[in-house]
Amino acid sequence: PRVRSLEGGLLAWSPGTDGRPLDAGVTYVPDLFTATDWEVFLETVEGKWVMLSFPQPTCRPNEQWIQSGIRESVVQMDEARRAANQRWNQSVAVAREAEGGTAELHNALEEAGAVGIITSSWPGGSGVARIFDAENRASPTIHLSCEDYGLVYRLAMNGQDPVVRVTAEAQNLGEVPVYNVIGEITGTELPDEYVVLSAHYDSWEGSSGATDNGSGSILMLEVMRILTTVYPQPKRTILIALWNGEEQGLNGSRAFTEDHPEVVQGLQALWNQDNGTGRVVTMSAQGLVDAG
Structure with a gap:
Protein backbone atom coordinates (compact mmCIF):
# COMPACT_ATOMS: atom_id res chain seq x y z
CA PRO A 1 0.00 0.00 0.00
CA THR A 167 -4.92 11.49 15.32
CA ALA A 168 -6.56 14.53 16.86
CA GLU A 169 -6.72 16.20 20.25
CA ALA A 170 -9.68 18.43 21.06
CA GLN A 171 -10.99 20.09 24.19
CA ASN A 172 -14.32 21.72 24.89
CA LEU A 173 -13.61 24.42 27.46
CA GLY A 174 -17.24 25.37 27.88
CA GLU A 175 -18.35 28.97 28.00
CA VAL A 176 -15.56 31.52 28.35
CA PRO A 177 -15.75 35.34 28.34
CA VAL A 178 -14.98 37.22 25.13
CA TYR A 179 -14.72 40.95 24.73
CA ASN A 180 -15.78 43.66 22.33
CA VAL A 181 -13.43 46.55 21.56
CA ILE A 182 -15.13 49.95 21.67
CA GLY A 183 -13.68 53.38 20.84
CA GLU A 184 -15.38 56.78 20.91
CA ILE A 185 -15.08 60.30 19.56
CA THR A 186 -17.59 62.22 21.65
CA GLY A 187 -19.94 64.55 19.80
CA THR A 188 -19.72 68.27 20.55
CA GLU A 189 -23.34 69.26 19.84
CA LEU A 190 -25.41 66.06 19.84
CA PRO A 191 -23.43 63.61 21.98
CA ASP A 192 -26.47 61.37 22.49
CA GLU A 193 -26.78 60.73 18.77
CA TYR A 194 -24.47 58.04 17.42
CA VAL A 195 -22.76 57.05 14.21
CA VAL A 196 -21.23 53.58 14.53
CA LEU A 197 -18.46 51.95 12.51
CA SER A 198 -18.41 48.21 13.15
CA ALA A 199 -16.77 44.94 12.17
CA HIS A 200 -16.20 41.63 13.91
CA TYR A 201 -12.67 40.56 14.77
CA ASP A 202 -13.25 36.94 15.75
CA SER A 203 -12.92 34.13 13.22
CA TRP A 204 -12.86 30.37 12.86
CA GLU A 205 -9.79 28.52 14.07
CA GLY A 206 -9.21 26.87 10.69
CA SER A 207 -7.33 29.89 9.39
CA SER A 208 -5.93 33.27 10.37
CA GLY A 209 -9.17 35.17 9.81
CA ALA A 210 -7.47 37.84 7.70
CA THR A 211 -10.34 38.14 5.22
CA ASP A 212 -13.18 37.27 7.59
CA ASN A 213 -12.83 39.62 9.20
CA GLY A 214 -9.45 40.99 10.21
CA SER A 215 -9.38 43.19 7.13
CA GLY A 216 -12.75 44.71 8.01
CA SER A 217 -11.54 45.47 11.53
CA ILE A 218 -8.39 47.14 10.21
CA LEU A 219 -10.47 49.20 7.78
CA MET A 220 -12.63 50.58 10.58
CA LEU A 221 -9.58 51.32 12.73
CA GLU A 222 -8.06 53.26 9.84
CA VAL A 223 -11.29 55.20 9.32
CA MET A 224 -11.26 56.19 12.99
CA ARG A 225 -7.60 57.19 12.77
CA ILE A 226 -8.40 59.47 9.84
CA LEU A 227 -11.46 60.93 11.57
CA THR A 228 -9.54 61.76 14.74
CA THR A 229 -7.07 63.65 12.56
CA VAL A 230 -9.33 65.55 10.17
CA TYR A 231 -12.61 65.65 12.14
CA PRO A 232 -11.69 65.54 15.84
CA GLN A 233 -14.80 67.41 17.02
CA PRO A 234 -17.76 65.81 15.28
CA LYS A 235 -21.29 67.04 15.80
CA ARG A 236 -22.49 63.57 16.82
CA THR A 237 -20.68 60.85 18.75
CA ILE A 238 -18.77 58.42 16.55
CA LEU A 239 -18.19 54.91 17.88
CA ILE A 240 -16.01 52.12 16.57
CA ALA A 241 -17.23 48.70 17.66
CA LEU A 242 -15.16 45.61 16.96
CA TRP A 243 -17.41 42.69 17.86
CA ASN A 244 -16.37 39.35 19.28
CA GLY A 245 -18.38 36.13 19.15
CA GLU A 246 -19.92 37.08 15.80
CA GLU A 247 -19.33 33.70 14.18
CA GLN A 248 -21.05 31.91 17.06
CA GLY A 249 -24.28 33.88 16.67
CA LEU A 250 -23.70 37.66 16.59
CA ASN A 251 -23.06 37.42 20.32
CA GLY A 252 -20.92 40.53 20.73
CA SER A 253 -23.24 42.93 18.97
CA ARG A 254 -26.32 41.42 20.63
CA ALA A 255 -24.77 41.86 24.06
CA PHE A 256 -23.78 45.45 23.27
CA THR A 257 -27.30 46.42 22.23
CA GLU A 258 -28.67 44.88 25.44
CA ASP A 259 -26.10 46.68 27.59
CA HIS A 260 -26.35 50.03 25.79
CA PRO A 261 -29.96 50.76 24.80
CA GLU A 262 -29.09 54.47 24.74
CA VAL A 263 -26.82 53.87 21.74
CA VAL A 264 -29.55 51.94 19.93
CA GLN A 265 -32.08 54.66 20.71
CA GLY A 266 -29.76 57.41 19.52
CA LEU A 267 -28.39 55.57 16.49
CA GLN A 268 -28.33 57.69 13.35
CA ALA A 269 -26.29 55.40 11.09
CA LEU A 270 -24.19 52.25 11.33
CA TRP A 271 -21.61 51.11 8.80
CA ASN A 272 -20.52 47.48 9.03
CA GLN A 273 -17.76 45.80 7.04
CA ASP A 274 -17.82 42.01 6.74
CA ASN A 275 -17.62 41.23 3.04
CA GLY A 276 -13.92 40.74 2.43
CA THR A 277 -12.38 44.18 2.36
CA GLY A 278 -11.61 45.80 -0.96
CA ARG A 279 -12.97 48.47 -3.21
CA VAL A 280 -16.57 49.13 -2.18
CA VAL A 281 -18.80 48.17 -5.10
CA THR A 282 -22.13 47.49 -3.38
CA MET A 283 -23.96 48.46 -0.20
CA SER A 284 -26.90 46.71 1.42
CA ALA A 285 -29.35 48.37 3.78
CA GLN A 286 -30.91 46.94 6.93
CA GLY A 287 -33.07 48.32 9.71
CA LEU A 288 -32.81 48.19 13.49
CA VAL A 289 -36.15 47.93 15.25
CA ASP A 290 -35.45 50.16 18.26
CA ALA A 291 -33.20 52.71 16.59
CA GLY A 292 -34.22 56.33 17.02
Missing part, protein backbone atom coordinates in the same frame (compact mmCIF):
# COMPACT_ATOMS: atom_id res chain seq x y z
CA ARG A 2 1.01 3.61 -0.57
CA VAL A 3 1.05 5.94 2.43
CA ARG A 4 0.77 9.71 2.15
CA SER A 5 -0.23 12.66 4.29
CA LEU A 6 -3.50 14.48 3.70
CA GLU A 7 -4.08 18.21 4.07
CA GLY A 8 -6.90 18.90 6.48
CA GLY A 9 -7.95 19.32 10.08
CA LEU A 10 -10.76 19.15 12.61
CA LEU A 11 -13.83 21.32 12.28
CA ALA A 12 -14.69 23.65 15.14
CA TRP A 13 -16.29 21.94 18.14
CA SER A 14 -15.55 18.51 16.72
CA PRO A 15 -14.60 15.79 19.17
CA GLY A 16 -11.06 14.48 18.74
CA THR A 17 -9.65 10.98 18.95
CA ASP A 18 -8.23 11.37 22.48
CA GLY A 19 -4.79 11.71 20.93
CA ARG A 20 -4.84 8.12 19.66
CA PRO A 21 -4.76 7.08 16.00
CA LEU A 22 -8.14 6.27 14.51
CA ASP A 23 -7.83 4.06 11.43
CA ALA A 24 -10.88 3.24 9.34
CA GLY A 25 -12.01 2.55 5.84
CA VAL A 26 -14.01 5.03 3.81
CA THR A 27 -17.46 5.11 2.30
CA TYR A 28 -19.45 7.85 0.58
CA VAL A 29 -23.07 8.78 0.03
CA PRO A 30 -24.32 6.99 -3.12
CA ASP A 31 -27.13 8.17 -5.36
CA LEU A 32 -30.22 8.26 -3.15
CA PHE A 33 -33.77 8.59 -4.39
CA THR A 34 -35.90 7.53 -1.43
CA ALA A 35 -35.72 7.36 2.35
CA THR A 36 -35.41 3.59 1.97
CA ASP A 37 -32.20 4.09 -0.04
CA TRP A 38 -30.84 6.12 2.86
CA GLU A 39 -31.79 3.46 5.41
CA VAL A 40 -30.03 0.82 3.33
CA PHE A 41 -26.90 2.97 3.16
CA LEU A 42 -26.92 3.52 6.94
CA GLU A 43 -26.53 -0.23 7.39
CA THR A 44 -23.15 -0.07 5.61
CA VAL A 45 -21.40 2.74 7.52
CA GLU A 46 -20.42 0.97 10.74
CA GLY A 47 -16.70 1.29 11.42
CA LYS A 48 -16.09 3.66 8.50
CA TRP A 49 -15.43 7.28 7.72
CA VAL A 50 -18.33 8.75 5.74
CA MET A 51 -17.56 11.30 3.02
CA LEU A 52 -20.38 13.82 3.17
CA SER A 53 -19.35 16.56 0.72
CA PHE A 54 -19.58 16.86 -3.04
CA PRO A 55 -16.37 15.57 -4.70
CA GLN A 56 -15.28 18.27 -7.11
CA PRO A 57 -14.35 16.84 -10.55
CA THR A 58 -11.60 19.46 -10.72
CA CYS A 59 -10.04 21.82 -8.20
CA ARG A 60 -8.91 24.32 -10.82
CA PRO A 61 -10.72 27.67 -10.62
CA ASN A 62 -13.03 28.43 -13.53
CA GLU A 63 -10.86 31.33 -14.69
CA GLN A 64 -7.96 28.92 -15.24
CA TRP A 65 -10.12 26.68 -17.37
CA ILE A 66 -11.30 29.66 -19.40
CA GLN A 67 -7.78 31.00 -19.77
CA SER A 68 -6.01 27.74 -20.63
CA GLY A 69 -8.61 25.30 -21.91
CA ILE A 70 -10.27 25.02 -25.27
CA ARG A 71 -13.91 26.06 -25.33
CA GLU A 72 -15.19 22.50 -25.71
CA SER A 73 -13.27 21.38 -22.61
CA VAL A 74 -14.56 24.30 -20.57
CA VAL A 75 -18.16 23.58 -21.53
CA GLN A 76 -17.76 19.85 -20.95
CA MET A 77 -16.25 20.30 -17.49
CA ASP A 78 -18.86 22.86 -16.49
CA GLU A 79 -21.70 20.60 -17.57
CA ALA A 80 -20.17 17.57 -15.84
CA ARG A 81 -19.70 19.52 -12.61
CA ARG A 82 -23.26 20.84 -12.65
CA ALA A 83 -24.78 17.42 -13.31
CA ALA A 84 -22.69 15.67 -10.65
CA ASN A 85 -23.36 18.41 -8.11
CA GLN A 86 -27.09 18.19 -8.77
CA ARG A 87 -27.09 14.42 -8.19
CA TRP A 88 -25.07 14.80 -5.00
CA ASN A 89 -27.29 17.55 -3.64
CA GLN A 90 -30.35 15.45 -4.40
CA SER A 91 -28.93 12.50 -2.48
CA VAL A 92 -27.99 14.61 0.54
CA ALA A 93 -31.41 16.26 0.45
CA VAL A 94 -33.06 12.82 0.57
CA ALA A 95 -30.96 11.91 3.62
CA ARG A 96 -31.57 15.25 5.31
CA GLU A 97 -35.31 15.01 4.78
CA ALA A 98 -35.39 11.43 6.04
CA GLU A 99 -33.69 12.46 9.29
CA GLY A 100 -35.32 15.87 9.71
CA GLY A 101 -32.27 18.12 9.31
CA THR A 102 -28.51 18.34 8.94
CA ALA A 103 -27.68 17.80 12.61
CA GLU A 104 -30.05 14.85 12.73
CA LEU A 105 -28.39 13.38 9.64
CA HIS A 106 -24.98 13.52 11.35
CA ASN A 107 -26.45 12.00 14.50
CA ALA A 108 -27.93 9.17 12.47
CA LEU A 109 -24.50 8.36 11.05
CA GLU A 110 -23.03 8.31 14.56
CA GLU A 111 -25.79 6.04 15.82
CA ALA A 112 -25.26 3.73 12.85
CA GLY A 113 -21.64 3.27 13.92
CA ALA A 114 -19.72 5.58 11.59
CA VAL A 115 -16.36 6.46 13.15
CA GLY A 116 -16.52 10.01 11.80
CA ILE A 117 -17.31 12.30 8.90
CA ILE A 118 -15.00 13.67 6.20
CA THR A 119 -15.97 16.95 4.56
CA SER A 120 -14.61 19.43 2.05
CA SER A 121 -16.00 22.84 1.17
CA TRP A 122 -14.25 24.40 -1.80
CA PRO A 123 -15.22 28.01 -2.66
CA GLY A 124 -13.67 27.90 -6.12
CA GLY A 125 -10.22 29.42 -5.59
CA SER A 126 -6.76 27.89 -5.66
CA GLY A 127 -5.70 26.28 -2.39
CA VAL A 128 -8.57 27.60 -0.29
CA ALA A 129 -11.37 26.01 1.73
CA ARG A 130 -14.36 27.02 3.83
CA ILE A 131 -13.92 25.70 7.35
CA PHE A 132 -16.73 26.01 9.87
CA ASP A 133 -18.13 23.81 12.63
CA ALA A 134 -19.09 20.20 13.17
CA GLU A 135 -22.52 18.78 13.94
CA ASN A 136 -21.14 15.65 15.58
CA ARG A 137 -20.81 15.54 19.34
CA ALA A 138 -19.32 12.08 19.84
CA SER A 139 -17.23 11.29 16.74
CA PRO A 140 -14.79 13.54 14.84
CA THR A 141 -15.54 15.57 11.74
CA ILE A 142 -12.53 16.46 9.64
CA HIS A 143 -12.15 18.59 6.54
CA LEU A 144 -9.78 17.83 3.68
CA SER A 145 -8.47 20.07 0.94
CA CYS A 146 -10.24 19.88 -2.39
CA GLU A 147 -7.49 17.80 -4.02
CA ASP A 148 -7.05 15.36 -1.15
CA TYR A 149 -10.78 14.91 -0.67
CA GLY A 150 -11.09 14.07 -4.36
CA LEU A 151 -8.22 11.60 -4.11
CA VAL A 152 -9.76 9.70 -1.19
CA TYR A 153 -13.19 9.75 -2.84
CA ARG A 154 -11.88 8.34 -6.13
CA LEU A 155 -9.99 5.59 -4.33
CA ALA A 156 -13.14 4.60 -2.46
CA MET A 157 -15.34 4.86 -5.55
CA ASN A 158 -12.98 2.65 -7.56
CA GLY A 159 -12.82 -0.07 -4.93
CA GLN A 160 -9.27 0.63 -3.78
CA ASP A 161 -10.31 0.47 -0.10
CA PRO A 162 -8.44 3.50 1.26
CA VAL A 163 -7.83 3.66 5.00
CA VAL A 164 -7.70 7.08 6.64
CA ARG A 165 -5.78 7.51 9.89
CA VAL A 166 -6.56 10.53 12.05
Whole structure:
Protein backbone atom coordinates (compact mmCIF):
# COMPACT_ATOMS: atom_id res chain seq x y z
CA PRO A 1 0.00 0.00 0.00
CA ARG A 2 1.01 3.61 -0.57
CA VAL A 3 1.05 5.94 2.43
CA ARG A 4 0.77 9.71 2.15
CA SER A 5 -0.23 12.66 4.29
CA LEU A 6 -3.50 14.48 3.70
CA GLU A 7 -4.08 18.21 4.07
CA GLY A 8 -6.90 18.90 6.48
CA GLY A 9 -7.95 19.32 10.08
CA LEU A 10 -10.76 19.15 12.61
CA LEU A 11 -13.83 21.32 12.28
CA ALA A 12 -14.69 23.65 15.14
CA TRP A 13 -16.29 21.94 18.14
CA SER A 14 -15.55 18.51 16.72
CA PRO A 15 -14.60 15.79 19.17
CA GLY A 16 -11.06 14.48 18.74
CA THR A 17 -9.65 10.98 18.95
CA ASP A 18 -8.23 11.37 22.48
CA GLY A 19 -4.79 11.71 20.93
CA ARG A 20 -4.84 8.12 19.66
CA PRO A 21 -4.76 7.08 16.00
CA LEU A 22 -8.14 6.27 14.51
CA ASP A 23 -7.83 4.06 11.43
CA ALA A 24 -10.88 3.24 9.34
CA GLY A 25 -12.01 2.55 5.84
CA VAL A 26 -14.01 5.03 3.81
CA THR A 27 -17.46 5.11 2.30
CA TYR A 28 -19.45 7.85 0.58
CA VAL A 29 -23.07 8.78 0.03
CA PRO A 30 -24.32 6.99 -3.12
CA ASP A 31 -27.13 8.17 -5.36
CA LEU A 32 -30.22 8.26 -3.15
CA PHE A 33 -33.77 8.59 -4.39
CA THR A 34 -35.90 7.53 -1.43
CA ALA A 35 -35.72 7.36 2.35
CA THR A 36 -35.41 3.59 1.97
CA ASP A 37 -32.20 4.09 -0.04
CA TRP A 38 -30.84 6.12 2.86
CA GLU A 39 -31.79 3.46 5.41
CA VAL A 40 -30.03 0.82 3.33
CA PHE A 41 -26.90 2.97 3.16
CA LEU A 42 -26.92 3.52 6.94
CA GLU A 43 -26.53 -0.23 7.39
CA THR A 44 -23.15 -0.07 5.61
CA VAL A 45 -21.40 2.74 7.52
CA GLU A 46 -20.42 0.97 10.74
CA GLY A 47 -16.70 1.29 11.42
CA LYS A 48 -16.09 3.66 8.50
CA TRP A 49 -15.43 7.28 7.72
CA VAL A 50 -18.33 8.75 5.74
CA MET A 51 -17.56 11.30 3.02
CA LEU A 52 -20.38 13.82 3.17
CA SER A 53 -19.35 16.56 0.72
CA PHE A 54 -19.58 16.86 -3.04
CA PRO A 55 -16.37 15.57 -4.70
CA GLN A 56 -15.28 18.27 -7.11
CA PRO A 57 -14.35 16.84 -10.55
CA THR A 58 -11.60 19.46 -10.72
CA CYS A 59 -10.04 21.82 -8.20
CA ARG A 60 -8.91 24.32 -10.82
CA PRO A 61 -10.72 27.67 -10.62
CA ASN A 62 -13.03 28.43 -13.53
CA GLU A 63 -10.86 31.33 -14.69
CA GLN A 64 -7.96 28.92 -15.24
CA TRP A 65 -10.12 26.68 -17.37
CA ILE A 66 -11.30 29.66 -19.40
CA GLN A 67 -7.78 31.00 -19.77
CA SER A 68 -6.01 27.74 -20.63
CA GLY A 69 -8.61 25.30 -21.91
CA ILE A 70 -10.27 25.02 -25.27
CA ARG A 71 -13.91 26.06 -25.33
CA GLU A 72 -15.19 22.50 -25.71
CA SER A 73 -13.27 21.38 -22.61
CA VAL A 74 -14.56 24.30 -20.57
CA VAL A 75 -18.16 23.58 -21.53
CA GLN A 76 -17.76 19.85 -20.95
CA MET A 77 -16.25 20.30 -17.49
CA ASP A 78 -18.86 22.86 -16.49
CA GLU A 79 -21.70 20.60 -17.57
CA ALA A 80 -20.17 17.57 -15.84
CA ARG A 81 -19.70 19.52 -12.61
CA ARG A 82 -23.26 20.84 -12.65
CA ALA A 83 -24.78 17.42 -13.31
CA ALA A 84 -22.69 15.67 -10.65
CA ASN A 85 -23.36 18.41 -8.11
CA GLN A 86 -27.09 18.19 -8.77
CA ARG A 87 -27.09 14.42 -8.19
CA TRP A 88 -25.07 14.80 -5.00
CA ASN A 89 -27.29 17.55 -3.64
CA GLN A 90 -30.35 15.45 -4.40
CA SER A 91 -28.93 12.50 -2.48
CA VAL A 92 -27.99 14.61 0.54
CA ALA A 93 -31.41 16.26 0.45
CA VAL A 94 -33.06 12.82 0.57
CA ALA A 95 -30.96 11.91 3.62
CA ARG A 96 -31.57 15.25 5.31
CA GLU A 97 -35.31 15.01 4.78
CA ALA A 98 -35.39 11.43 6.04
CA GLU A 99 -33.69 12.46 9.29
CA GLY A 100 -35.32 15.87 9.71
CA GLY A 101 -32.27 18.12 9.31
CA THR A 102 -28.51 18.34 8.94
CA ALA A 103 -27.68 17.80 12.61
CA GLU A 104 -30.05 14.85 12.73
CA LEU A 105 -28.39 13.38 9.64
CA HIS A 106 -24.98 13.52 11.35
CA ASN A 107 -26.45 12.00 14.50
CA ALA A 108 -27.93 9.17 12.47
CA LEU A 109 -24.50 8.36 11.05
CA GLU A 110 -23.03 8.31 14.56
CA GLU A 111 -25.79 6.04 15.82
CA ALA A 112 -25.26 3.73 12.85
CA GLY A 113 -21.64 3.27 13.92
CA ALA A 114 -19.72 5.58 11.59
CA VAL A 115 -16.36 6.46 13.15
CA GLY A 116 -16.52 10.01 11.80
CA ILE A 117 -17.31 12.30 8.90
CA ILE A 118 -15.00 13.67 6.20
CA THR A 119 -15.97 16.95 4.56
CA SER A 120 -14.61 19.43 2.05
CA SER A 121 -16.00 22.84 1.17
CA TRP A 122 -14.25 24.40 -1.80
CA PRO A 123 -15.22 28.01 -2.66
CA GLY A 124 -13.67 27.90 -6.12
CA GLY A 125 -10.22 29.42 -5.59
CA SER A 126 -6.76 27.89 -5.66
CA GLY A 127 -5.70 26.28 -2.39
CA VAL A 128 -8.57 27.60 -0.29
CA ALA A 129 -11.37 26.01 1.73
CA ARG A 130 -14.36 27.02 3.83
CA ILE A 131 -13.92 25.70 7.35
CA PHE A 132 -16.73 26.01 9.87
CA ASP A 133 -18.13 23.81 12.63
CA ALA A 134 -19.09 20.20 13.17
CA GLU A 135 -22.52 18.78 13.94
CA ASN A 136 -21.14 15.65 15.58
CA ARG A 137 -20.81 15.54 19.34
CA ALA A 138 -19.32 12.08 19.84
CA SER A 139 -17.23 11.29 16.74
CA PRO A 140 -14.79 13.54 14.84
CA THR A 141 -15.54 15.57 11.74
CA ILE A 142 -12.53 16.46 9.64
CA HIS A 143 -12.15 18.59 6.54
CA LEU A 144 -9.78 17.83 3.68
CA SER A 145 -8.47 20.07 0.94
CA CYS A 146 -10.24 19.88 -2.39
CA GLU A 147 -7.49 17.80 -4.02
CA ASP A 148 -7.05 15.36 -1.15
CA TYR A 149 -10.78 14.91 -0.67
CA GLY A 150 -11.09 14.07 -4.36
CA LEU A 151 -8.22 11.60 -4.11
CA VAL A 152 -9.76 9.70 -1.19
CA TYR A 153 -13.19 9.75 -2.84
CA ARG A 154 -11.88 8.34 -6.13
CA LEU A 155 -9.99 5.59 -4.33
CA ALA A 156 -13.14 4.60 -2.46
CA MET A 157 -15.34 4.86 -5.55
CA ASN A 158 -12.98 2.65 -7.56
CA GLY A 159 -12.82 -0.07 -4.93
CA GLN A 160 -9.27 0.63 -3.78
CA ASP A 161 -10.31 0.47 -0.10
CA PRO A 162 -8.44 3.50 1.26
CA VAL A 163 -7.83 3.66 5.00
CA VAL A 164 -7.70 7.08 6.64
CA ARG A 165 -5.78 7.51 9.89
CA VAL A 166 -6.56 10.53 12.05
CA THR A 167 -4.92 11.49 15.32
CA ALA A 168 -6.56 14.53 16.86
CA GLU A 169 -6.72 16.20 20.25
CA ALA A 170 -9.68 18.43 21.06
CA GLN A 171 -10.99 20.09 24.19
CA ASN A 172 -14.32 21.72 24.89
CA LEU A 173 -13.61 24.42 27.46
CA GLY A 174 -17.24 25.37 27.88
CA GLU A 175 -18.35 28.97 28.00
CA VAL A 176 -15.56 31.52 28.35
CA PRO A 177 -15.75 35.34 28.34
CA VAL A 178 -14.98 37.22 25.13
CA TYR A 179 -14.72 40.95 24.73
CA ASN A 180 -15.78 43.66 22.33
CA VAL A 181 -13.43 46.55 21.56
CA ILE A 182 -15.13 49.95 21.67
CA GLY A 183 -13.68 53.38 20.84
CA GLU A 184 -15.38 56.78 20.91
CA ILE A 185 -15.08 60.30 19.56
CA THR A 186 -17.59 62.22 21.65
CA GLY A 187 -19.94 64.55 19.80
CA THR A 188 -19.72 68.27 20.55
CA GLU A 189 -23.34 69.26 19.84
CA LEU A 190 -25.41 66.06 19.84
CA PRO A 191 -23.43 63.61 21.98
CA ASP A 192 -26.47 61.37 22.49
CA GLU A 193 -26.78 60.73 18.77
CA TYR A 194 -24.47 58.04 17.42
CA VAL A 195 -22.76 57.05 14.21
CA VAL A 196 -21.23 53.58 14.53
CA LEU A 197 -18.46 51.95 12.51
CA SER A 198 -18.41 48.21 13.15
CA ALA A 199 -16.77 44.94 12.17
CA HIS A 200 -16.20 41.63 13.91
CA TYR A 201 -12.67 40.56 14.77
CA ASP A 202 -13.25 36.94 15.75
CA SER A 203 -12.92 34.13 13.22
CA TRP A 204 -12.86 30.37 12.86
CA GLU A 205 -9.79 28.52 14.07
CA GLY A 206 -9.21 26.87 10.69
CA SER A 207 -7.33 29.89 9.39
CA SER A 208 -5.93 33.27 10.37
CA GLY A 209 -9.17 35.17 9.81
CA ALA A 210 -7.47 37.84 7.70
CA THR A 211 -10.34 38.14 5.22
CA ASP A 212 -13.18 37.27 7.59
CA ASN A 213 -12.83 39.62 9.20
CA GLY A 214 -9.45 40.99 10.21
CA SER A 215 -9.38 43.19 7.13
CA GLY A 216 -12.75 44.71 8.01
CA SER A 217 -11.54 45.47 11.53
CA ILE A 218 -8.39 47.14 10.21
CA LEU A 219 -10.47 49.20 7.78
CA MET A 220 -12.63 50.58 10.58
CA LEU A 221 -9.58 51.32 12.73
CA GLU A 222 -8.06 53.26 9.84
CA VAL A 223 -11.29 55.20 9.32
CA MET A 224 -11.26 56.19 12.99
CA ARG A 225 -7.60 57.19 12.77
CA ILE A 226 -8.40 59.47 9.84
CA LEU A 227 -11.46 60.93 11.57
CA THR A 228 -9.54 61.76 14.74
CA THR A 229 -7.07 63.65 12.56
CA VAL A 230 -9.33 65.55 10.17
CA TYR A 231 -12.61 65.65 12.14
CA PRO A 232 -11.69 65.54 15.84
CA GLN A 233 -14.80 67.41 17.02
CA PRO A 234 -17.76 65.81 15.28
CA LYS A 235 -21.29 67.04 15.80
CA ARG A 236 -22.49 63.57 16.82
CA THR A 237 -20.68 60.85 18.75
CA ILE A 238 -18.77 58.42 16.55
CA LEU A 239 -18.19 54.91 17.88
CA ILE A 240 -16.01 52.12 16.57
CA ALA A 241 -17.23 48.70 17.66
CA LEU A 242 -15.16 45.61 16.96
CA TRP A 243 -17.41 42.69 17.86
CA ASN A 244 -16.37 39.35 19.28
CA GLY A 245 -18.38 36.13 19.15
CA GLU A 246 -19.92 37.08 15.80
CA GLU A 247 -19.33 33.70 14.18
CA GLN A 248 -21.05 31.91 17.06
CA GLY A 249 -24.28 33.88 16.67
CA LEU A 250 -23.70 37.66 16.59
CA ASN A 251 -23.06 37.42 20.32
CA GLY A 252 -20.92 40.53 20.73
CA SER A 253 -23.24 42.93 18.97
CA ARG A 254 -26.32 41.42 20.63
CA ALA A 255 -24.77 41.86 24.06
CA PHE A 256 -23.78 45.45 23.27
CA THR A 257 -27.30 46.42 22.23
CA GLU A 258 -28.67 44.88 25.44
CA ASP A 259 -26.10 46.68 27.59
CA HIS A 260 -26.35 50.03 25.79
CA PRO A 261 -29.96 50.76 24.80
CA GLU A 262 -29.09 54.47 24.74
CA VAL A 263 -26.82 53.87 21.74
CA VAL A 264 -29.55 51.94 19.93
CA GLN A 265 -32.08 54.66 20.71
CA GLY A 266 -29.76 57.41 19.52
CA LEU A 267 -28.39 55.57 16.49
CA GLN A 268 -28.33 57.69 13.35
CA ALA A 269 -26.29 55.40 11.09
CA LEU A 270 -24.19 52.25 11.33
CA TRP A 271 -21.61 51.11 8.80
CA ASN A 272 -20.52 47.48 9.03
CA GLN A 273 -17.76 45.80 7.04
CA ASP A 274 -17.82 42.01 6.74
CA ASN A 275 -17.62 41.23 3.04
CA GLY A 276 -13.92 40.74 2.43
CA THR A 277 -12.38 44.18 2.36
CA GLY A 278 -11.61 45.80 -0.96
CA ARG A 279 -12.97 48.47 -3.21
CA VAL A 280 -16.57 49.13 -2.18
CA VAL A 281 -18.80 48.17 -5.10
CA THR A 282 -22.13 47.49 -3.38
CA MET A 283 -23.96 48.46 -0.20
CA SER A 284 -26.90 46.71 1.42
CA ALA A 285 -29.35 48.37 3.78
CA GLN A 286 -30.91 46.94 6.93
CA GLY A 287 -33.07 48.32 9.71
CA LEU A 288 -32.81 48.19 13.49
CA VAL A 289 -36.15 47.93 15.25
CA ASP A 290 -35.45 50.16 18.26
CA ALA A 291 -33.20 52.71 16.59
CA GLY A 292 -34.22 56.33 17.02
